[in-house]
Amino acid sequence: MPVARKQVGATGTSTVTISFAGFNRAWAAWIGDCLERRGVRVVFQRWDPPVDTPLEDSLRDLMLAPGRILVILSDWYFQLGPRSQAEWNKALREVVAPDADRFAAVSITTATMPGATSVFAAADLTNVGAEEAERRMLARLDLTAGPVPRSADAKPAPRFPADTPEVWGGVPRRNTRFTGRERLLNEAYHALQEAGPGAGVVTLHGMSGVGKTQLAAEYVYRFGAEYDVVWWVPADRRAIYRQNLAELAPELGLSTGAEYGERLRAVRDALRRGEPHSHWLLVLDGADEPEQIWDLVPTGPGHVLITSRNPEWGEHNSNLLEVPVYRRDESVAFIRRRAPRLTHTEADQLAEALEDLPLLLDQTAGWLNDSDMSIEEYIELLQGGIDQDVVKVSRDFPVAFQTAWSILLNKLKETVPESIDLLRLCSFFAPGSIPVRLLKEMPPGELPEQLTGLMNDPLLWNRAISQLRQYSVVRLESHESVDEEASSTGESLYLHRMVHQIVGKDMPERDRKEFIDVVRRALAAADPGRPIDATQWPAYAEITPHLKWADVLESTDPAVHTLVLNCLRYMYFSGEYRAGIKLGERAMTAWRDLLGGTHPRLWDLSYNLANLMRAVGDYAGTEAMERAVVDHLRDERGGQDLEHLRAASGLAADLRGLGRYEEALEMSGWILSTYRELLGDTDSRTVNAQNNLAISLRLLGRYEESRELNRRTLEARRQLLRARHSWTLISEINYATDLRLLGRYGEAESLQAQSVRVHRIVLGEDNPQTLLAEHNLALCRYRSGERGKAAPAFTRILERSERVLGEHDPLTLMFAASQSFFAREHADIDQARTISEYAVDGYTTMLGEDHPYVAGTRSNHALILRSVGERDHAHMLTEAALDQMTRAVGENHPWTLGCAINASALRNLVGDPESAATLTDACVTRATETLGRTHPLTLSARIAYAADLRGIRDNRRADKVETEALGDLVATLGAQHVHTVSARSRTRPFWDFEPQII
Structure with missing residues (x-):
């Protein structure tokens, strides 16, 4: 006769206590939700009886719980290892069998369980779907299994434990021997749940081998059902981390291109917004160098779990949880699961000898279980019987590890x-x-x-x-x-x-x-063989960490040499300058010894190493290196040798970095002519030489000539290379820069805005070239008068450059100069002064007192001193800057003319209007000859000259000069441009020095 089902609320079951092992928390949560939706009061009781307490007593304590007791049966519940099947059978027969009606059970395992568990008459929930599992569970409790609608304001239902979250990737298999750590798991869970949006970051930190990764994996399996997205990312290397995080994009259904820079940006944005999923968990495994990746840790409504040996994550808004070695009872329980043949006493002895380190316990107990060696014999070996020279491998490793490994x-x-x-x-x-x-x-x-x-x-x-x-x-x-x-x-x-x-x-x-x-x-x-191709960077990011361990620098294999050179080029183009310099310097030392001081490979190596050194501003070092190579190759092979021309191109770049622009121009022009003669106009090396000549022209203030060459270079690269090639993109920056320096702000901004979008997609947000593109766009907008758009961009670019490249990188100093002059006029004068001092000091240290960048940033700084009332100091500094700039680049250079505009203003302030007028008069003449009547710098000089004429009471001439200048400003920039409005209100113009790329 069938058993009648009880309706909710009828006499009988109104409270159910769910007894579960912590390992099976997700099942308990799901079952509890099913019951609570039907009006059943649920009490959760995690089953973790002390090993030294008889099982009978623990089961009797469980029977003190209210209502029916639903046991979730699994091998974890029975702790087979610490407890034998005989112990369980005895306890079940003695305690559960006499009062079997108090108990119900569901089984979620196919493993063999103690025979006496038949007393539970468990419902089997394995290998069935959610609906059938719910029906079986309710039937076992004699409850109606009909559908119960969920109220609109109810909390989201736990996911059925046999289902994985909607997005799931990279997670290691669950460790079925995971033991203990209940306190840490609960602390991590509550720390993440109680954190506010954007603050849900927990770092599990501890020594090597302590089980941080296993703990994080167990967290994922135990609590993962509460998330819609679970993504596991190896985070020991920045490049690998970026690549794996970018792979989340298609899983989230984000519409992006194939470039991982675009995917990475889209993923971070989606996680920040919580769209399409707000319940996400990201695990960063092995993040031992927080300074390398902390800026890439997503924020948003989800959670981030980090494993690391480094507690410095606490300085990056992460909640720290230290993972210690096992407690002794955890060690013993784990050993007995891993090696059932060992007794409790033997497991305790082994744990003592191995210092409770989980990794060592795992490896050792595994083979001891298959061995007939006694625990006493093994411990004797550990204590020195196999190797009298047992020492710690490192301060993190236990003394016993080396000997234990030898045995294994x-x-x-x-x-x-x-x-x-x-x-x-x-x-x-x-x-x-x-x-x-x-x-x-x-x-x-x-x-x-x-x-x-x-x-x-x-x-x-x-x-x-x-x-x-x-x-x-x-x-x-x-x-x-x-x-x-x-x-x-x-x-x-x-x-x-x-x-x-x-x-x-x-x-x-x-x-x-x-x-x-x-x-x-x-x-x-x-080796993909294409280090300049951003789509191949993930492959190089995977390869480069292994070069050191494979000791590739000691190889004589040409293919291995090519690999090293390509990795150096990848590091240069991707912005990994410091790591590249270390590799290049080691390679130079090794290859000189291995190949000899004049081997052709050394010329390739010196070229790539010089590029990296130049990128961090070591122009003097690269100049000495490149000059020696140039001289040697010219003497040995002649001036038209391609290797010699490549080295000479590097030397010209060094001269530009050192401020020796005329020398660089002469050399760049000769190199271009020679390439054209040897290779023709369309060879990529000829086009590159044309690009370099344009840079030399720009640094000499010959902006129109530079623009024309950069236009031709851009067109050639668009034809020869794809539109998204990084060289094509840098040509877009160069051409837009020239347009801006010529005062064609609208054209420059239009081109640069589009280019910035492509840079972010192809190269990623933090690539140095992307930062350069964004910086030029910010300058375009600033010069166009869009100060609201420029302000946050300047700040963001400088912060990212400091983080990615370092405070003393040439690009960081360039961005600092821009941030300081913008802050001087439109933000915080104290901030402007601090950043300006940092830029001046940085350039002085890097380039020396006589470099034009030092003179230019000092001229900028003088304007700040003027604004805070230090007129005499400002006057002395601007006069020194003008004199220094004149000696560095000549009196007709735009930079010198700009310094003159600033110096004339200070001469007026200190009571010398006559010399101020004389200076601006000469400045107008030279600017008109050099740049043209309507160039922005010439217009600024003309407005300043009108002001100086009023200072000496020559109002008639002042009015004439001012009227003509205003007319040209309106015609050139427009009546509402900030420069026009400022001139109309008779606000004296100033000039900002902008360092340029070399």
Whole structure:
């Protein structure tokens, strides 16, 4: 006869206590929601009985809970390891069986459970959907299973635990041996839930091997059902982090192009706005250098969970949670799960010997369970029986690790020796994520005999990986595969840095030479060969961290040399200057010793290294380097040698950086003529030389000539290269800059605004070239009078440059100069003074006292001193700047004329109007000859001259000069332009020095 179902509210079940293991929290939340929607009062009771308390007592305590007790059965609930099946069977028969009606149960596992669990008559919820699982659970509690509508104001329902969030990516497989950490999991959960929008960031920090990544993964599985998006990102390297975060774009359904810079921007914007999903969780794993990526941590309504060895995340608005080693009871419980043959006492002894470090416990207990070695014998080995020279590998590592690893290594050699070969290959990549697919993609003929079988036999490969995984030596990074065997062919493995370091120490020299050569050739084969192509930067970002570990600089293989040079070019174009300089300097030292001081590779290397050094402002260093190469190649090969011309192009750039513009112009003109003679007008090298000549012309103030050359260069690059090529984009900046310097502000802004959008898409927001494009757009808008748009742009650009490039980078100093003169007129004069002093000091340190950039920024600074009432100091400084600029670039240069306009204003203020008028009179004459009657700088000089004429009471001439100048201002810039309005109100003009790219 069927059992009648009880209606909610009828006599019987009104309260249900759900007893669950913390591991199964998501199931408890889902079941509780199903019951509460039907009017049932739910009490949650996390089941975590102390190991030293008899199970019978813990079950009797559970029976004190109100109402029916619904037990969620899983192997986690029974803690098989710390508790035996016999213990459980005895307790269930003694406590539960006599009062079975108080209990109901659901099973969410297919694992074998103690036989006496049959007393629960559990409903099986495995391998069914949400509706059927709910029906079975309600039937077990004798409740009606009809649909219950959810009220409009009800909180969102928990996701069915067997379903994953709508967007899910990169998350490691769940560790079924995860143990303890309940307090940390709960603290992380509450810290994220209680944080306000944009502040939900928690960092799990602690020493290596302590289990931070496993803790974060468990957090994802335990609480992930509350999110619509869960995305796991390796964050040990900035470039890899950017690439993986950008891959979220298509998963969110964002409409973007293929360039990862555009995708990254779209992802960050979508997460910030919470569209299309506001409940998101981003996990940044291994973020040990916060200064490298903190600016890329998304803000918004979602949550960010970080794992790191570095507690400095606390300085970047993150809530810190320290992850210690296991508590002893956690260690014992974990060991007994991993090695059931060990008793509680033996597990305690092992935990003591291994200092409770989770990684070491995992590796050691795994093979001890398969070994017949007694725990006493093993501990004796740890204490020095196998190696009397046991020392810490680093201050983070426990003393026992090296010896424990030696024991494990012997075990691996005995079973699957190929696993040792694979492990040793991995040690020549950087620790962490290792792209073993690069090894698999190598042609068979390039492999040594020892490795041919491993690489070419899928069964042997899978067996080696499985053996390493069995003892937790590596973990698979092909996270999404369900088929364990298929997943063994995944693209990457994860090797902990502790293991990485030990493997590197424990290797025969013959194997070291063979294996490192294999890895070098694998990296060389993975070189995309197009370092200037932004779409290939993710590939280079993956390769470059491994160069050091593969010791590529000691290779004589030309393909490996090409890889190094291409990585240097990638670092230059992507803005990774400091890292590139370190690699280049190491390569220079190594290759001189390896190849000799005159090997052709050194000319390639010096060219790329000089580009990187020049990018950070070391013009004196690059000039000395390039001049030596130029002289050598000219003497050896002649002036028309292509290598010599390339080196000479670099030397011309150095001369521009040093302020020796006439020399640079002469050299640039000769280089262009020679390239045209040798290669023709359309060769990319000829076009590049034309670009460089235009830069020299601009630095000499010959803006119209520069504009014409840059126009031709832009047209040529659009034809020869694609429209989104970075060289085409830099030509757009150059051409727009010339237009702006000629006073054609509308044309300049139109071109630069479009170019900025493309820069962000192709190169990413924080690429140096993108910052340069945005800076020129801000200047265009400022000169056009759109100060409201310019103000936040100047501030944002400077902040990003300081963060990405550093405070002393040439671009940062350029942006600081602009920020200071804008703040002087339209923001905070104190801020302007601070930034201006920083710019002057930075240029003086970088370039020396006699450089025109120092004179120009001092002229800017004098205007600030004038504004705060320090007239005498300002007068002395502006006169010195004028004299210095005249000596540096000549009296007819626009920069000198600008300094003269500023100096004349200070002469008036200190009571010398006659010399002020004389100075502006000469300035007008020279500006008209140099720039033309209607150039903005000439117009400023004419307005200043009219003011100076009034200062000496020559009002008739002043009126005439002013009227003519106003007419030209209206005709040139418009009646409502800020310069026209300012001149009409007789506000004396000033001039701002703008440092230029070289």
